[in-house]
Amino acid sequence: GDSVTQMEGPVTLSEEAFLTINCTYTATGYPSLFWYVQYPGEGLQLLLKATKADDKGSNKGFEATYRKETTSFHLEKGSVQVSDSAVYFCALSGSDQKLVFGQGTRLTINP
Amino acid sequence: DTAVSQTPKYLVTQMGNDKSIKCEQNLGHDTMYWYKQDSKKFLKIMFSYNNKELIINETVPNRFSPKSPDKAHLNLHINSLELGDSAVYFCASRRTSGSGTDTQYFGPGTRLTVL
Numbered sequence: 652g653d654s655v656t657q658m659e660g661p662v663t664l665s666e667e668a669f670l671t672i673n674c675t676y677t678a679t680g681y682p683s684l685f686w687y688v689q690y691p692g693e694g695l696q697l698l699l700k701a702t703k704a705d706d707k708g709s710n711k712g713f714e715a716t717y718r719k720e721t722t723s724f725h726l727e728k729g730s731v732q733v734s735d736s737a738v739y740f741c742a743l744s745g746s747d748q749k750l751v752f753g754q755g756t757r758l759t760i761n762p
Numbered sequence: 763d764t765a766v767s768q769t770p771k772y773l774v775t776q777m778g779n780d781k782s783i784k785c786e787q788n789l790g791h792d793t794m795y796w797y798k799q800d801s802k803k804f805l806k807i808m809f810s811y812n813n814k815e816l817i818i819n820e821t822v823p824n825r826f827s828p829k830s831p832d833k834a835h836l837n838l839h840i841n842s843l844e845l846g847d848s849a850v851y852f853c854a855s856r857r858t859s860g861s862g863t864d865t866q867y868f869g870p871g872t873r874l875t876v877l
Contacts, residue, residue: 683864683865685865687868689803693870693871694852694868694869694870694871695805695852695854695868696868697865697866697867700864700865702864738803740805744864744866747818748793748810748856748858748863748864749807749810749818750795750797750805750807750854750866751807752804752805752806754802754803754804755803755804755805757803
């Protein structure tokens with residue numbers, strides 16, 4: 652079945668550092684890919700998405716590019732802030748429209 | 763103007779009790795979901811309804827019974843609660859026509875603690 656594998660956490664960075672959270676997937680067909688973010692004590696918010704190969708999703712300074720050849724959707728941000736501290740989930744949605752999530756990566760940004 | 767709302771936000775109960783969690787969306791979506799997030803933050807789909815019809819039913823104990831009185835509501839009833847049911851339960855919804863049909867919008871979650 653479909654699956655998503657994310658970089659193991661937790662990840663701790665200093666403010667203004669460069670962030671990469673790796674995500675790879677296995678799926679039949681052409682899934683849509685998502686990054687969701689869960690801030691402490693809150694629900695899941697859609698951060699960005701991409702629906703086809705080579706699409707780049709972006710929001711709040713975060714970016715991820717749908718790479719079909721490497722089945723990857725890595726999340727990047729050039730300069731992180733303390734307010735970016737959260738748990739980040741990579742997910743895919745296939746033809747059955749079920750969201751399949753990675754295990755989540757906890758990110759902590761220190762001032 | 764909450765898009766997807768859940769009640770209650772916190773639920774603490776004893777083993778063996780029966781409890782319900784309610785979900786409502788005001789986005790005009792026609793498909794709704796329940797997800798379970800365990801203590802390690804792992805998220806897994808449980809159920810999905812489209813226009814009040816069950817379309818996804820993952821391997822979930824039959825103590826869990828979803829009910830959709832209309833397409834804006836999807837409730838989750840849990841019988842004979844067990845310690846392992848302790849988790850955060852998220853409701854989500856999406857549209858199935860027009861643009862953005864692949865995007866699900868999540869509620870704030872219900873943290874269930876079974877003692």
